[in-house]
Amino acid sequence: MSKTLRVAIAGLGTVGAETVRLLAKRSRIIASHAGRPVMVVAVSANSKNKNRGLDLTGIDWTDDPLTLAIRDDVDVVCELIGGSDGVAKNLVEAAMASGKSVVTANKAMLAHHGTELASKAENAGVVLAYEAAVAGGIPIVRTIRDGLVINELSRVYGILNGTSNYILTAMHETGRDFNEVLAEAQELGYTEADPSCDVDGIDAAYKLSLLSALAFGHTVDFKAVHIEGIRSISAVDIAYAKKFGYRIKLLGFAEKTNDGIRQRVHPCMVPKDTLIAKVEGVFNAVIADADSAGTTLHYGRGAGADPTASAVISDIVDIALGRGAPVFGLPVDKLFANQKTRQELVRCRYYVRIALIDRPGVLAHVRTVMRNQDVSMDLFIHNDHNQHEKMLLAFIIHEAEENSLRKAMDEIINLNDDEDLTVIIRIVDL
Amino acid sequence: MSKTLRVAIAGLGTVGAETVRLLAKRSRIIASHAGRPVMVVAVSANSKNKNRGLDLTGIDWTDDPLTLAIRDDVDVVCELIGGSDGVAKNLVEAAMASGKSVVTANKAMLAHHGTELASKAENAGVVLAYEAAVAGGIPIVRTIRDGLVINELSRVYGILNGTSNYILTAMHETGRDFNEVLAEAQELGYTEADPSCDVDGIDAAYKLSLLSALAFGHTVDFKAVHIEGIRSISAVDIAYAKKFGYRIKLLGFAEKTNDGIRQRVHPCMVPKDTLIAKVEGVFNAVIADADSAGTTLHYGRGAGADPTASAVISDIVDIALGRGAPVFGLPVDKLFANQKTRQELVRCRYYVRIALIDRPGVLAHVRTVMRNQDVSMDLFIHNDHNQHEKMLLAFIIHEAEENSLRKAMDEIINLNDDEDLTVIIRIVDL
Numbered sequence: 048m049s050k051t052l053r054v055a056i057a058g059l060g061t062v063g064a065e066t067v068r069l070l071a072k073r074s075r076i077i078a079s080h081a082g083r084p085v086m087v088v089a090v091s092a093n094s095k096n097k098n099r100g101l102d103l104t105g106i107d108w109t110d111d112p113l114t115l116a117i118r119d120d121v122d123v124v125c126e127l128i129g130g131s132d133g134v135a136k137n138l139v140e141a142a143m144a145s146g147k148s149v150v151t152a153n154k155a156m157l158a159h160h161g162t163e164l165a166s167k168a169e170n171a172g173v174v175l176a177y178e179a180a181v182a183g184g185i186p187i188v189r190t191i192r193d194g195l196v197i198n199e200l201s202r203v204y205g206i207l208n209g210t211s212n213y214i215l216t217a218m219h220e221t222g223r224d225f226n227e228v229l230a231e232a233q234e235l236g237y238t239e240a241d242p243s244c245d246v247d248g249i250d251a252a253y254k255l256s257l258l259s260a261l262a263f264g265h266t267v268d269f270k271a272v273h274i275e276g277i278r279s280i281s282a283v284d285i286a287y288a289k290k291f292g293y294r295i296k297l298l299g300f301a302e303k304t305n306d307g308i309r310q311r312v313h314p315c316m317v318p319k320d321t322l323i324a325k326v327e328g329v330f331n332a333v334i335a336d337a338d339s340a341g342t343t344l345h346y347g348r349g350a351g352a353d354p355t356a357s358a359v360i361s362d363i364v365d366i367a368l369g370r371g372a373p374v375f376g377l378p379v380d381k382l383f384a385n386q387k388t389r390q391e392l393v394r395c396r397y398y399v400r401i402a403l404i405d406r407p408g409v410l411a412h413v414r415t416v417m418r419n420q421d422v423s424m425d426l427f428i429h430n431d432h433n434q435h436e437k438m439l440l441a442f443i444i445h446e447a448e449e450n451s452l453r454k455a456m457d458e459i460i461n462l463n464d465d466e467d468l469t470v471i472i473r474i475v476d477l
Numbered sequence: 478m479s480k481t482l483r484v485a486i487a488g489l490g491t492v493g494a495e496t497v498r499l500l501a502k503r504s505r506i507i508a509s510h511a512g513r514p515v516m517v518v519a520v521s522a523n524s525k526n527k528n529r530g531l532d533l534t535g536i537d538w539t540d541d542p543l544t545l546a547i548r549d550d551v552d553v554v555c556e557l558i559g560g561s562d563g564v565a566k567n568l569v570e571a572a573m574a575s576g577k578s579v580v581t582a583n584k585a586m587l588a589h590h591g592t593e594l595a596s597k598a599e600n601a602g603v604v605l606a607y608e609a610a611v612a613g614g615i616p617i618v619r620t621i622r623d624g625l626v627i628n629e630l631s632r633v634y635g636i637l638n639g640t641s642n643y644i645l646t647a648m649h650e651t652g653r654d655f656n657e658v659l660a661e662a663q664e665l666g667y668t669e670a671d672p673s674c675d676v677d678g679i680d681a682a683y684k685l686s687l688l689s690a691l692a693f694g695h696t697v698d699f700k701a702v703h704i705e706g707i708r709s710i711s712a713v714d715i716a717y718a719k720k721f722g723y724r725i726k727l728l729g730f731a732e733k734t735n736d737g738i739r740q741r742v743h744p745c746m747v748p749k750d751t752l753i754a755k756v757e758g759v760f761n762a763v764i765a766d767a768d769s770a771g772t773t774l775h776y777g778r779g780a781g782a783d784p785t786a787s788a789v790i791s792d793i794v795d796i797a798l799g800r801g802a803p804v805f806g807l808p809v810d811k812l813f814a815n816q817k818t819r820q821e822l823v824r825c826r827y828y829v830r831i832a833l834i835d836r837p838g839v840l841a842h843v844r845t846v847m848r849n850q851d852v853s854m855d856l857f858i859h860n861d862h863n864q865h866e867k868m869l870l871a872f873i874i875h876e877a878e879e880n881s882l883r884k885a886m887d888e889i890i891n892l893n894d895d896e897d898l899t900v901i902i903r904i905v906d907l
Contacts (some may be wrong), residue, residue, distance in 0.1 A: 080806055184769075186620050194608070322752065322755055325750075339614075340784045352771060353770070356627075357627050361625070407565035415489055
């Protein structure tokens with residue numbers, strides 16, 4: 048058996064701690080798979096005295112993660128600190144500069160600096176692996192980069208954030224409203240005290256930007272992602288979706304258009320009998336539409352200490368086996384620069400929910416405004432008045448350009464004395 | 478850019494021809510991914526003059542595939558001839574013996590000789606890759622071998638044969654009977670003139686034996702797979718399944734038991750709202766229950782020229798990148814020898830459909846026989862008499878040992894004057 052692969056772990060949160068634990072617990076089987084022993088030689092975290100239930104005997108502790116990057120006795124650095132910049136990025140750069148391969152679960156860092164870091168990995172001739180950064184327990188990075196390597200993809204999409212999917216699932220199952228379910232998700236530890244990253248679509252957009260680069264061969268460009276979250280979805284929208292035969296899901300799409308690769312994360316209504324509609328709770332799913340392989344779907348746990356540690360270690364074993372690949376499938380100089388596409392030009396069907404002051408002729412006026420914008424209604428529900436004595440309307444709108452729909456809605460909203468929320472949810476027929 | 482990887486293709490059926498075509502059509506992007514050009518230098522097939530729509534300019538033709546194994550100008554041999562023995566196996570062995578890596582889509586050969594061939598690959602220090610042999614367009618070999626490498630799996634299961642799934646789906650959607658739908662599948666080219674390999678579960682069992690070896694680290698043992706096909710399923714069973722809230726699927730399972738790894742392929746009733754129940758038509762799906770990563774599902778096209786060629790080329794690119802791994806994840810000397818488990822000891826719930834001569838007291842007798850074998854009914858449908866004036870009974874049986882159920886059924890069948898088919902379908906609550 049050949050030389051031991053020596054690993055340093057920076058960050059001992061739940062993922063880091065589980066990675067250390069699993070590498071010890073499974074050391075024999077890992078050595079068999081990797082063809083050589085894999086050993087943690089050093090760790091770093093904020094508080095040495097915190098009880099993490101870990102046996103760190105024989106493992107060096109350092110308070111300064113940056114020292115891990117320059118140790119002679121380390122081959123691979125696992126960056127599990129998090130944060131798009133600061134220590135995490137400094138560590139990754141320093142480790143690669145000193146010829147060490149890096150494994151990271153840091154989607155924010157890669158979404159913001161992925162191309163730059165890929166260049167640095169290439170120049171240093173080291174591996175930068177991040178299976179754990181996208182959809183945790185689902186080996187989606189290798190699937191797209193390696194398994195579908197020959198394919199031209201037309202679209203990659205999916206449920207990329209377990210917390211928001213948990214919230215939407217619970218809203219669907221219980222009829223409760225967003226805030227109530229969010230509070231529950233926080234209690235269960237499914238989301239942070241500040242849930243913004245999850246429910247505002249940011250976490251999903253991080254992952255989408257990486258999937259898009261892998262799938263289409265462009266530089267990572269987080270800023271090009273159009274992002275909307277799920278805070279505006281209310282119990283009444285869930286109920287209408289059911290009535291119309293849909294489920295509401297927060298989806299991320301990266302798709303080929305004449306305009307370039309369009310990247311977007313927003314709530315969608317999807318037909319209730321599609322596979323993606325059946326992905327419930329904290330689960331994630333990624334679907335790739337490929338020309339040769341056809342459509343494939345990959346489903347699993349997108350987060351949590353165990354699935355993420357599993358992904359981190361799969362990357363370590365690859366490195367132990369000497370298996371490398373360009374960070375985003377292609378060398379950086381072959382990645383093209385994608386342009387942000389214009390979301391306002393997207394054409395699709397829509398669900399629209401609106402509350403209007405109940406005046407004579409208001410419905411006729413709504414119809415006229417829509418007709419003038421070349422927007423037409425398919426289904427229509429005119430329901431109870433809400434607590435402000437307004438009339439609640441829900442439509443399904445025939446395929447239209449987003450621009451036109453928004454103009455019509457702005458004009459309709461002006462009929463109100465005060466501002467009231469209009470909810471627009473794109474319908475995706477998959 | 479480094480040295481060209483020189484490929485020989487043996488077998489120009491639909492998969493072989495598509496592989497040649499794609500390698501030419503995508504040569505530039507493949508070179509970018511692989512870090513070097515990949516070029517087909519020689520091909521072999523039965524009939525040189527057959528029109529395959531292929532441009533073979535500059536590619537050497539040979540009538541004898543075995544010569545591909547010993548050419549100095551070939552680095553990788555793709556075996557796309559098929560058949561568990563004979564030329565295919567001779568070619569693979571000869572190629573590896575002369576230091577060439579091999580890519581194959583040949584599930585029959587690997588199911589019968591996988592361990593032996595893995596040993597030969599190891600001894601020769603070459604790669605033996607077979608992503609295309611299991612579930613075509615789904616990169617399931619890398620997913621289990623690499624992506625889930627750290628995990629202990631408790632079970633791998635799924636829909637592993639597209640033809641039988643197409644037939645069951647069509648039976649479900651149209652209410653038609655097996656033979657009628659089979660004839661249609663043959664017309665559509667979804668199955669061979671002799672459909673036995675597909676509808677009798679053999680093709681699924683080939684794939685299952687490979688998945689099981691990968692998932693659990695044992696030697697490949699096709700003979701250990703308990704195999705039943707779908708010929709006995711009739712329209713009435715499909716109708717009853719609907720009534721009871723199930724879908725009938727041909728599933729393959731490899732699962733850890735106290736008895737060893739149990740491998741089986743047989744029709745199952747699965748709850749209609751599970752993801753696997755929603756896998757329709759020619760699609761395949763594989764589910765892995767893993768301790769760290771949790772449950773993952775992988776869905777896609779299991780057959781067809783394009784998905785299979787896509788998988789073949791993904792293996793070629795891996796070889797071009799110098800990415801190897803032990804054939805079944807572990808070196809052969811670390812694979813354990815699994816025992817065939819006793820299917821008769823399996824405990825589960827069952828659907829039973831039986832036709833009995835309608836005599837006074839017959840139902841009471843059925844109950845008595847069952848009670849004596851410790852088998853008890855849950856749901857019960859006593860339906861129309863069939864064309865032979867027999868009484869058609871359908872039960873759901875509470876969890877019982879298969880042994881006991883079969884004894885009870887044998888005794889009940891003896892009530893009949895002639896032999897009539899009893900259909901037993903295991904219920905799997907996933």
